[in-house]
Amino acid sequence: MNEQWLLAARPVGLPKESDFTWRRAEQEEPGAGQFRVRSIYLSLDPAMRGWMARDSYQPAVAIGAVMRGIGVGVVDASNHTDFAVGALVQGMLGWQTYCISDGKGMSKLPALPVPLDAWLGLLGHIGLTAYFGLLEIGQPKAGETLVVSAAAGAVGSVVGQIGKIKGCRVVGIAGSGEKCRWITEELGFDAAINYKAENLHQALKRECPGGIDIYFENVGGKTLETVLNHMNNFSRIPVCGMISGYNQTELEPGPGNLFQVIVHRVKMQGFIVTDFMSQARGAVAELAGWYAAGSLKYRVDVTKGLENAPAALLKLFDGTNQGKMLVQVSEEN
Numbered sequence: 001m002n003e004q005w006l007l008a009a010r011p012v013g014l015p016k017e018s019d020f021t022w023r024r025a026e027q028e029e030p031g032a033g034q035f036r037v038r039s040i041y042l043s044l045d046p047a048m049r050g051w052m053a054r055d056s057y058q059p060a061v062a063i064g065a066v067m068r069g070i071g072v073g074v075v076d077a078s079n080h081t082d083f084a085v086g087a088l089v090q091g092m093l094g095w096q097t098y099c100i101s102d103g104k105g106m107s108k109l110p111a112l113p114v115p116l117d118a119w120l121g122l123l124g125h126i127g128l129t130a131y132f133g134l135l136e137i138g139q140p141k142a143g144e145t146l147v148v149s150a151a152a153g154a155v156g157s158v159v160g161q162i163g164k165i166k167g168c169r170v171v172g173i174a175g176s177g178e179k180c181r182w183i184t185e186e187l188g189f190d191a192a193i194n195y196k197a198e199n200l201h202q203a204l205k206r207e208c209p210g211g212i213d214i215y216f217e218n219v220g221g222k223t224l225e226t227v228l229n230h231m232n233n234f235s236r237i238p239v240c241g242m243i244s245g246y247n248q249t250e251l252e253p254g255p256g257n258l259f260q261v262i263v264h265r266v267k268m269q270g271f272i273v274t275d276f277m278s279q280a281r282g283a284v285a286e287l288a289g290w291y292a293a294g295s296l297k298y299r300v301d302v303t304k305g306l307e308n309a310p311a312a313l314l315k316l317f318d319g320t321n322q323g324k325m326l327v328q329v330s331e332e333n
């Protein structure tokens, strides 16, 4: 049987399990030119909240369709010349145990000595988001001060480490003492601010006495407003995400101090990782090199069992995920 989560309703506020329907469907055989993938890991991403709700940079998931999701898996039946049985692949496998594909949007994993889960984190869309957002839009220079929010999360933790590789002073904003310890003691950030335990404005004054040259934005809302008061002249803000607003039923007014962008000639630019896919191969090679050299580390937070995916998604929004949030759909071997 193919077990699946279908989207049942557009969420209002936080997603609920009743926004999904569990289905056990008959197993399909691949047709001519198709292959079947057994899903191993499913990536859970904050963007899924938007995909459930509305058309944006890609269409909303249709009601009644299998929930969209990036995954890695193994080809277990094939009538496709490029995807043989046993090949490890990555693509939009969806929230289901098996996926039939004609190869479009699916890629074979390079043979690198990395754990399989790295292809949904450091060497997948997460690492590429951090890499291109920081390097292309943030334009870091040695000696500059980089601040990153959701700093102990999947994207934020990679951003801070790349910032260190590029010679920046890196300050992370995160939501617990354990997360702050992890990014400073294990990942080498220069400082961490627990925004739930201290006043962010005062902490930024202490940790960024020379102001901020790059703010890598993952959170939005009050965090953005506070950080804007610390930006230097000609500083940059790569706008990656604004998770604090994703579950709001009414949009909050924007930061009242947005004029700081003019006063300090701040360059703010949003981006979607897919904008950079034509350059992904080189980026993956560089990320893999840094990982092999020990300059990049990551951690994963794995929930076992596809049936637990809706509950696991919520961990991204209450901050209880400790690293890249994954669902293990089946065993690696």
Ligand SMILES: NC(=O)c1ccc[n+]([C@@H]2O[C@H](COP(=O)([O-])OP(=O)(O)OC[C@H]3O[C@@H](n4cnc5c(N)ncnc54)[C@H](OP(=O)(O)O)[C@@H]3O)[C@@H](O)[C@H]2O)c1
Residues within 6 Å of the ligand: 044, 045, 046, 047, 125, 126, 129, 150, 151, 152, 153, 154, 155, 156, 173, 174, 175, 176, 179, 218, 219, 239, 240, 241, 242, 243, 244, 245, 271, 272, 273, 274, 315, 316, 317, 318, 319, 320, 321, 323, 324, 325
């Ligand atoms: N533009 C792109 O192409 C792209 C691609 C991937 C991800 N993103 C964005 O990158 C950001 C991070 O995603 P991720 O996958 O790496 O997730 P993540 O950081 O691993 O997990 C989400 C984290 O966000 C923080 N958070 C949740 N609700 C919050 C709130 N109301 N206020 C402040 N912080 C909150 C929590 O950390 P704390 O405990 O620190 O609060 C939580 O652990 C998201 O905004 C996501 O949408 C963008």
